[in-house]
Amino acid sequence: MEKVVKTADEWRELLGADAYHVCREKGTERAFTGEYYNEHSPGKYLCRCCGEVLFDAATKYDSGSGWPSFYQPVAEEVVAVNRDTSHGMVREEVVCARCDAHLGHVFPDGPAPTGLRYCINSLSLSLDKDED
Template identity: 50%
Template sequence: MKYLNILAILLITACSTQGQNSKVQTIDKSEEEWKAELTELEYYILREKGTERPWTGEYNEHKEKGVYTCAACGNILFYSNAKFDSHCGWPSYFEYATDSSVVESKDYSHGMVRTEITCAKCGGHLGHVFNDGPPPTGLRYCINSVSLDFVAE
């Protein structure tokens, strides 16, 4: 059922007008609902803004073609053709998939100033973006594997 929902999202996205900034229908659930749906590690990362250990994530060295979606809600986040090996220990992408993929906000935690990346649909914490990525964007979206699901092409 989960894959059918993701397929439906892919079809809707493919049929939408490119370049149009569409309004995202957000998900509003209680923390109790999230705890019931997510694994302990998914909850820690997606809802409590945790971080998985480097080089331990399922998608760090993943090379298949397809689409990376939010593990909590199935929102399309990144296409595999934007993935690159940054040697940082987490999956990295130079751009997100659509205007409805992510939200960027300032993160002042841990004595640093960073840009946090969250899912635009459910608000789940994905990771951070840095200015040391490859062309064409020069950005590196450094994402926790636990925050992701993958749908093969």
């Protein structure tokens, strides 16, 4: 996988202020406000920064958290997980493996078959809906 690298100014121009804050500055959107938290259309969720396919809508579920939640990525190699000790907590940060965009966090309280909950910011995603 070829890495996508841009300057901060290039990312700002591409993303806009809110998505830049989440994707490049490791921000988060407020619960229950994101574009995709209550989305149920079939399709693929892509990284808003580089277009890499990250999650299939078939693995999305309602976790009650207020963020889009998935029990697995489309492939292990499309995301990377980093230890996050910010905000006085220890969490597992999820980033796009291709461009290092901050996506959200993964928790060990998800459904079968993985037991994982990838809790992802809508601002870090774009949805490519399946055609009817």
